[in-house]
Amino acid sequence: MASRLAKSALSAARARPTLPIRNTLPAVTTFATSTPRQQTGVPQKDPKSAANSILDALPGNSIASKTAILSAGAGLSVAAISNELYVVNEESIVALSLLTIYWAVYTYAGPMYKEFAQGQHDKMKNILNAAREDHTSAVKARINSVQDLSGVIDVTKDLFAETAQLEAQAYEMEQKAALASEAKSVLDSWVRYEGQVKARQQKELADSIIAKIDKQLSDPKILDQILKQSVSDVERIVSQKSS
Amino acid sequence: MIQAARIIGTGLATTGLIGAGVGIGVVFGALILGVARNPSLRGQLFSYAILGFAFAEATGLFALMMAFLLLYVA
Amino acid sequence: MSNFINVISPLDQFEVRNLLSLDAPILGNLSLSLTNIGLYLTIAGYLVFIIGLLSSNNNKIVPNAWSISQESIYATVHSIVTGQINEKNGQVYFPFMYVLFVFILVNNLIGMVPYSFAATSHFILTFSLSFTVVLGATILGFSKHGLKFFSLFVPAGCPLALLPLLVMIEFISYLARNVSLGLRLAANILSGHMLLNILSGFTYNIMTSGFLFFFLGLFPLAFIIAFSGLELGIAFIQAQVFVVLSCSYIKDGLDLH
Numbered sequence: 287m288a289s290r291l292a293k294s295a296l297s298a299a300r301a302r303p304t305l306p307i308r309n310t311l312p313a314v315t316t317f318a319t320s321t322p323r324q325q326t327g328v329p330q331k332d333p334k335s336a337a338n339s340i341l342d343a344l345p346g347n348s349i350a351s352k353t354a355i356l357s358a359g360a361g362l363s364v365a366a367i368s369n370e371l372y373v374v375n376e377e378s379i380v381a382l383s384l385l386t387i388y389w390a391v392y393t394y395a396g397p398m399y400k401e402f403a404q405g406q407h408d409k410m411k412n413i414l415n416a417a418r419e420d421h422t423s424a425v426k427a428r429i430n431s432v433q434d435l436s437g438v439i440d441v442t443k444d445l446f447a448e449t450a451q452l453e454a455q456a457y458e459m460e461q462k463a464a465l466a467s468e469a470k471s472v473l474d475s476w477v478r479y480e481g482q483v484k485a486r487q488q489k490e491l492a493d494s495i496i497a498k499i500d501k502q503l504s505d506p507k508i509l510d511q512i513l514k515q516s517v518s519d520v521e522r523i524v525s526q527k528s529s
Numbered sequence: 530m531i532q533a534a535r536i537i538g539t540g541l542a543t544t545g546l547i548g549a550g551v552g553i554g555v556v557f558g559a560l561i562l563g564v565a566r567n568p569s570l571r572g573q574l575f576s577y578a579i580l581g582f583a584f585a586e587a588t589g590l591f592a593l594m595m596a597f598l599l600l601y602v603a
Numbered sequence: 604m605s606n607f608i609n610v611i612s613p614l615d616q617f618e619v620r621n622l623l624s625l626d627a628p629i630l631g632n633l634s635l636s637l638t639n640i641g642l643y644l645t646i647a648g649y650l651v652f653i654i655g656l657l658s659s660n661n662n663k664i665v666p667n668a669w670s671i672s673q674e675s676i677y678a679t680v681h682s683i684v685t686g687q688i689n690e691k692n693g694q695v696y697f698p699f700m701y702v703l704f705v706f707i708l709v710n711n712l713i714g715m716v717p718y719s720f721a722a723t724s725h726f727i728l729t730f731s732l733s734f735t736v737v738l739g740a741t742i743l744g745f746s747k748h749g750l751k752f753f754s755l756f757v758p759a760g761c762p763l764a765l766l767p768l769l770v771m772i773e774f775i776s777y778l779a780r781n782v783s784l785g786l787r788l789a790a791n792i793l794s795g796h797m798l799l800n801i802l803s804g805f806t807y808n809i810m811t812s813g814f815l816f817f818f819l820g821l822f823p824l825a826f827i828i829a830f831s832g833l834e835l836g837i838a839f840i841q842a843q844v845f846v847v848l849s850c851s852y853i854k855d856g857l858d859l860h
Contacts, residue, residue, distance in 0.1 A: 379803035379810075381717030383828040387835060403668035410665045583844040586837075587787035594790045597797065601614050 535599055542596035549589020556581040613800045617724055617793070640728075643720045647709045680704050680846060687850035688857070696853055703732070704846045711792060711838035724793040726785065733785030736849045744856035755859050784848055791841050795834045802827050 346352035366372040502508045560578040564570045624636030658669035666674060680701045685693045707723060714721025723729060744752040756773040757766065806827060810820035 376800065376804040376807040377718065379807050379824065379827065380799050380831075383799075383803070383824065383831045384715060384717050386828050387831045390832070391835070400668060403666075403671045406671050407665055407667065414664065579840055580844060580847065583787075583791075583837075583840050587783075587791065587844075590790040590794050591786065593794050594786070597614075597794070601612050 535603065539596045539600040542592055542599060545592020545595070546589045548592070549585055552585030552588065553582055556585055613797045613804070616796065616800060617721070619725070639720050640722050640725065643713060643722050644710070647706070647713050647722070650713070651705055651709050676705065676708075677701065679843075683843070683846055684850055687847065688854045693850075696850070700846050700850060703736075703849060704842050707732075707788065707845055708839065708842040711842060714792060714796065715835060715838055721792050721796055724789055724796060726789045729785035729789040730782070731785075732845075733783075733788075734781050737781045737784065737852055740849075740852040740856035743853065744859070747857060748859060752856075752859065755855060759860070780852060784845065784852075788841050788845055791837055795830075795837055799827065799830065799834065802830070 341349075341352065344352045344356060346355045363372075367374060556578055560574060563574050619638050619640050621636040621638055622642060624634065626636075627633045654669075655673060658673045660667045660670045681697060684697045684700050687693070688696055710723045711721070713719055714724065741752075744755065748754075756770045756777065758769065758773065761769055802823065806820050806823045809823065810817050
């Protein structure tokens with residue numbers, strides 16, 4: 287009785303029209319493709335994707351390599367533990383907790399540090415690139431300013447002819463003036479020389495006369511003569527005065 | 530007898546950690562109050578709080594050291 | 604009493620053992636040995652050297668992530684030294700402080716690796732470091748200030764009657780600096796490792812007692828995981844505190860206040 291009721295309930299559920307649901311919820315047609323009994327709202331794929339993620343987390347590239355690595359790991363750990371190469375004691379709990387902490391730091395603080403490091407890296411690169419660009423723009427500005435000055439050459443050439451002429455004239459007059467001043471200085475020096483020569487001659491004459499007189503004075507005969515003369519002079523003066 | 534006394538002494542020595550607990554609580558309470566007044570957190574306040582935590586912890590650990598010394602060495 | 608003899612003490616993980624030893628009766632009973640602490644200190648030295656070498660990034664100006672880690676350690680210690688000692692003249696003490704910081708940090712972190720050995724948990728190592736630093740600061744103070752160094756023990760603005768007592772207290776506190784600096788580091792690392800060992804011993808006993816207890820043991824396991832995180836933080840913090848206090852003691856020796 288109950289089974290018949292259940293069978294009739296099932297058949298009623300199967301025959302329930304799905305069209306209104308299909309009309310009202312067109313976005314969930316994926317649910318309607320399954321049998322109408324399983325319209326619970328949970329997507330069919332979720333257990334499959336969860337199982338796939340566990341499989342993806344295993345090391346290895348294909349199913350065969352994953353199974354090989356898993357069985358090798360299991361065999362190795364069994365061998366190590368049974369031969370007492372690795373003893374499971376309280377230090378394995380310490381190891382477990384430390385490794386959990388390291389995994390947590392790697393997962394959560396790792397991206398933060400990577401971001402910070404990338405920020406520093408970009409900052410340095412930006413500073414260096416900005417400096418390089420500033421330098422190139424400064425050099426370009428200098429090139430432009432120097433280029434403006436290139437038209438100066440022709441102007442300078444035109445001016446050069448005039449200036450050359452003027453300079454030639456100035457040079458000529460300079461030469462004349464120099465010549466005149468040189469002649470003047472030469473004549474002045476000659477005059478000075480003549481004056482010097484005359485002065486020297488006079489001095490020599492005076493010196494010779496004085497020397498002659500000195501020589502005469504040293505001669506005793508002359509001294510006698512001078513004495514006699516001076517005596518006669520004095521007698522004359524005395525006789526003159528007494529008369 | 531000596532062993533029992535040793536264990537009792539260890540237990541009494543670990544009461545020094547009360548001071549450590551109080552000290553660390555005071556330090557971080559002061560940090561929270563300081564930051565609430567003036568949120569210049571990433572500046573000096575957090576580094577001073579860590580420094581203060583280390584000192585308060587150290588004083589408590591002096592007592593813990595005495596406890597371990599009594600239990601295992603003396 | 605006899606049932607206490609076989610207890611495995613949590614201090615066993617810190618025991619210094621000879622890994623390779625050479626005992627010969629020549630030259631007055633020669634005994635050379637490579638101990639586990641020696642091995643781990645050597646490993647720490649090579650690790651510092653190799654990390655520094657590998658982070659050089661082909662000597663490019665723009666750093667990669669490894670170079671930035673080295674540069675940030677440099678900048679941290681530099682800011683500590685110039686902040687504590689002196690802005691302009693404090694650079695002289697920077698290499699010593701950098702080596703101290705990196706030595707303590709790397710040895711703390713090597714102790715954090717499972718199944719390894721924490722060298723800085725040994726009091727003899729940390730006491731030798733701290734005695735060296737404080738003795739060096741004292742000699743620095745004496746060579747710079749002569750006998751005026753003792754004015755360090757007289758705090759400013761103190762009434763004359765209390766002076767002898769205060770000087771005595773300051774002197775004893777100065778002597779205690781030697782011990783407290785090294786004791787702080789060793790006590791933190793030792794207690795952290797020992798606590799981890801004891802708690803995980805209890806947790807292991809809980810978790811292997813039965814099926815239900817395995818899941819019950821996950822709560823203390825969560826606490827142990829959190830405590831390991833704290834241990835990792837303590838490894839960094841204790842290195843920084845050691846360097847900050849060393850700089851402060853050197854400043855006391857140089858500036859006398």
